[in-house]
Amino acid sequence: MRDKLIAIVGPTGVGKTKLSIIAAKHFGGEVINGDASQVYRGLDIGTAKITPHEAEGVPHHLIDIRDPEEEYTVADFQRDARLAVREISSRGKLPILVGGTGFYVKAALFDYRFSSIGANQAYRREMEAFVEQEGGEALHERLKAVDPDSAVRIHPHNVVRVMRALEVYRETGRPFSGQQLAVPGAPIFDAVLVGLTMERSLLYERINQRVDQMMTDGLLDEVQSLYKRGLRESKALQAIGYKEFFPYFEGSISLDQAIDRLKQNSRRYAKRQFTWFRRQMNIHWFEVDDSISGFSKVAGDVLTFAEKNLKR
Known part of the structure; x- marks a missing residue:
């Protein structure tokens, strides 16, 4: 019998x-x-990570499990999320997978398979020397030449990921993008997939307000502290909410411009999230508005839908 699970997805801020x-x-x-x-x-702050007060005593898993200096891949997440599902289920509790990183959610729920090619330390040192001399953009151009699909998905600043894609290509002669294979079919769990959406202009206004609140809560100090630790090129700090402030620290844009850029990137990301989930998974969508009563009604509808489908 497959483990039961609820997955809650949707754009940021919904x-x-x-x-x-x-x-x-x-x-x-x-x-x-x-x-x-x-x-x-x-x-x-920049990730809108849940606080102990907001969690209201509900246990959470796979939060704060890595330092930002460390690499953490989608394959790592797939393994850890599935272990968490089994562990939670073994105690008679219901796992609830919540997030907006579509590739991570899909990898956990479906039979996604990843390359098992080991590290080539000599080649990595060679690439590190190349980056030191020529920069991350030049290394990304190398990737673009041999694996354009991966180059589109991997940001030039994510040097670790670019290096991994080049490493896999060197070791196998085949592009990294072709070795992350999704096997079609139903989720590997007995999963109820629900999504939240919101009228576009309302969502965008909520995102703008959310960024303003993050600034009030100390986002700038959080990003600056991480930046001063030399983490500019780390995978962790390529996230929206962090990378937008690097040009401000380096004197090339004003703080207001950085904030505007963060708002714009967040809005664009929300649009991409919604489009991705629509295309990639069979999700039952619920539209929410910005009122307390409206959200309460949607929450009730979601619980009713989930309860019915969990019993099937």
Whole structure:
């Protein structure tokens, strides 16, 4: 018998965290983080990481499990999330996977398979020397020449990921993008997939307000502290909410411009998230508005839908 699970997805700022707590309390569940950046310690305000007060005593998994200096891949997440599902289920609790990083959520739920090619330390040292001399953009151009699909998905500043893609190509002669294979079919768990959406202009306004609140809560100090630790090129700090401030620290843009850039990138990301989930998974969508009563109604509808489908 497959483990039962609820997955709550949707764009940033739509209310997934709030809904997850309601669902966890209703079903006796525990939450598994499905956001790629919340696995890192110290990335709190910029990732809208749940606080102990907001969690209301609901156990959370896969939050603060890596330092930002460390590499953490989607394959690592797939392994850890599936272990968490089994561990939570073994105690008679319901796993609730919550997040907006679509590739992570899909990898956990479906039979995604990843390259098992080991590290080539000599080649990595060679690439590190190349980056030191020529820069990360030049290394990304190398990737673009042999694996354009991976080059589109991997940001030039994510040097570790670029190096891994080149390493796999060197070792196998085949592009890294072709070795991350999704096997079609149903989720490997007995999963109820629900998504939250919101009218576009309302969501964008909420995102703008959320960024303003993050600034009030100390986002600039959080990013600057990580930046001063020399983490500019780390995978963790390529997240939206962090990279936008690097040009400000380096004197090339004003703080207001950095904030505007963060708002714009967050809005664009929300649009991409919604489009990705629509295309990639069969999700039952619920539209929310910005009122307390409206959210309460949607939460009730989600619980009813989940309860019905969990019993099937």
